[in-house]
Amino acid sequence: MAEPILRLDGLRKRFGGLAVTDGVSLEVPPGEIHAVIGPNGAGKTTLIHQVSGTLRPDAGRVVFAGRDVTALSLARRARLGLARSFQVTSILPGFTALENAALAVQARSGSSFRFLRPAASEAALNQAAMDALERTGLADRAAVPAAALSHGERRQLELAIALAMQPRLLLLDEPLAGAGPEETERLVALLRGLKRRYAFLLVEHDMQAVFALADRISVLVYGRIVATGTPDAIRADPEVRAAYLGEDEAA
Numbered sequence: 001m002a003e004p005i006l007r008l009d010g011l012r013k014r015f016g017g018l019a020v021t022d023g024v025s026l027e028v029p030p031g032e033i034h035a036v037i038g039p040n041g042a043g044k045t046t047l048i049h050q051v052s053g054t055l056r057p058d059a060g061r062v063v064f065a066g067r068d069v070t071a072l073s074l075a076r077r078a079r080l081g082l083a084r085s086f087q088v089t090s091i092l093p094g095f096t097a098l099e100n101a102a103l104a105v106q107a108r109s110g111s112s113f114r115f116l117r118p119a120a121s122e123a124a125l126n127q128a129a130m131d132a133l134e135r136t137g138l139a140d141r142a143a144v145p146a147a148a149l150s151h152g153e154r155r156q157l158e159l160a161i162a163l164a165m166q167p168r169l170l171l172l173d174e175p176l177a178g179a180g181p182e183e184t185e186r187l188v189a190l191l192r193g194l195k196r197r198y199a200f201l202l203v204e205h206d207m208q209a210v211f212a213l214a215d216r217i218s219v220l221v222y223g224r225i226v227a228t229g230t231p232d233a234i235r236a237d238p239e240v241r242a243a244y245l246g247e248d249e250a251a
């Protein structure tokens with residue numbers, strides 16, 4: 001396997017007496033969509049929070065692009081290219097799609113645009129923002145205020161905002177939550193198109209989407225990974241079947 005872009009090494013987090021992540025280790029190579037699935041309360045969101053930097057693990061390490069980022073803040077991790085999308089970005093409804101993406105570009109680039117003349121700086125910002133909108137299929141909605149976008153388009157914009165941060169790996173926590181069948185189809189196609197260019201760590205309840213998108217899947221049960229493998233291997237894994245007994249999702 002290629003040198004991983006993300007390596008989780010024995011992550012542990014307890015809430016009171018409950019070990020919510022109980023020694024989680026996994027590796028995501030560049031360009032992989034790695035999904036984490038598991039029953040409700042398995043610890044998936046808690047795991048994502050530790051990777052993004054929202055929560056500090058009690059033990060274990062988060063290594064991103066060869067660097068131990070366990071002690072770094074969410075913002076520092078984001079600047080290194082470990083970005084999070086969905087359920088966190090606050091889209092500014094009064095601003096257009098392009099302005100929303102441009103703000104993200106500006107946040108990522110810090111002061112670097114200030115060294116350009118104002119006009120050149122604005123053009124460069126808008127170009128980078130437009131690139132992000134193009135990659136998420138929103139180019140023709142650039143001038144539309146975010147408040148006027150459909151639910152699905154707002155999800156696309158959240159993704160564009162994350163891409164404007166020039167990530168190397170994107171954390172996606174339930175990107176399909178609340179999306180209807182058509183929106184789901186569009187977002188799945190969009191994510192599939194972004195695969196290889198970016199790596200993804202994906203938590204998602206829509207099993208059909210997970211099995212269609214993921215290169216590899218890790219199954220989390222009571223804070224422990226019980227299996228990691230390709231969708232076919234996971235489908236056939238007896239422990240996974242046991243974990244989902246009574247649920248037909250992994251069948």
Ligand SMILES: Nc1ncnc2c1ncn2[C@@H]1O[C@H](COP(=O)(O)OP(=O)(O)OP(=O)(O)O)[C@@H](O)[C@H]1O
Binds near residue numbers: 015018020039045046
């Ligand atoms: N801040 C907290 N304080 C105490 N307990 C917490 C906290 N956050 C999560 N938990 C508990 O940790 C367990 C795992 O929660 P988590 O949200 O990570 O699971 P999940 O796999 O994402 O669940 P779901 O699929 O339902 O979203 C749950 O029992 C939850 O009640």
